[in-house]
Amino acid sequence: MLRWVALLGALLVVFVGIVTGEGRACACSCVSSAPEDAVRHADAIVVGTPVARVEGPDYNAYFTVEIAHSFKRAVAQRITVESAASSSACGVDMPIGRQRVIVLTDSGVGSGQPKWTASLCGNLDPEATVALAGDRFDALSESQVREPPDIPASNGKIIALTSIGALALLTVGIVGVVLVRRRRAA
Structure with a gap:
């Protein structure tokens, strides 16, 4: 009986880990590219200071960045990246409070308001990128800070808790059957 309880306990632990664990695994792999390529593919290159970071429910981070100046085009003095x-x-x-160069792409093209995104692959050598970036623009006096997306809460936790409860009841039932059989056999 002890083996059955140990086996059910192990299954419960594995099940809980699978159901409630973080569901996303990634590995970043950037192909080496020259700073010239980063400049060519960038929609804007900014020098700015991140002042806030919010993690969204979509596994992304949303940084509010105060812009000192930009290259390739003028951007608002305060943006979300x-x-x-x-x-x-x-x-x-x-890092919050530390000025840095950020190579940006605008994934909101055509929407009327820029949606600035940054990738590690485009920011491998930002200082060399700035040296090739061309004309410098002062920040615009407007703000383009946007809120992280509202993604409805998943029913995953409810399903997980229900499943854990059902598995616990099943465990209690099996243990009960084993105990009743032992008493009858004795």
């Missing part, structure tokens, strides 16, 4: 939350998913590490 979206990046993967982890460098293993090609997210850019942007």
Whole structure:
């Protein structure tokens, strides 16, 4: 009987880990590219200071960045930059309060308001990129800060808790059957 209880306990632990564990694994792999390529593919290159970071429910980080100046085009003095939350998913590490160069792409083209994104792959050598970036623009007086997306809470936790409860009841039932059989056999 002890083996049955140990086996059910082990199954419960594995099941809980599978159901409630984080469901996303990534590995970032950037192909080496010259700074010239980064400049060519960038929609804007900014020098700015991240002042806030919010992690969204979509595994992305949303940074509010105060812009000192930009290259390739003028951008607002305060913008939101979206990046993967982890460098293993090609997210850019942007320490709060530390000015840095950020190579940006605009994934909101045609929407009327820029949606700035940054990838580790485009920010491998930002200082060399700035040297090739061309004309410098002062920040615009407007703000383009946007909120992280509202993604409805998943029913995953409810399903997990229900499944754990059902598995616990099943365990109690099996243990009960084993105990009843032992008493009858004795």
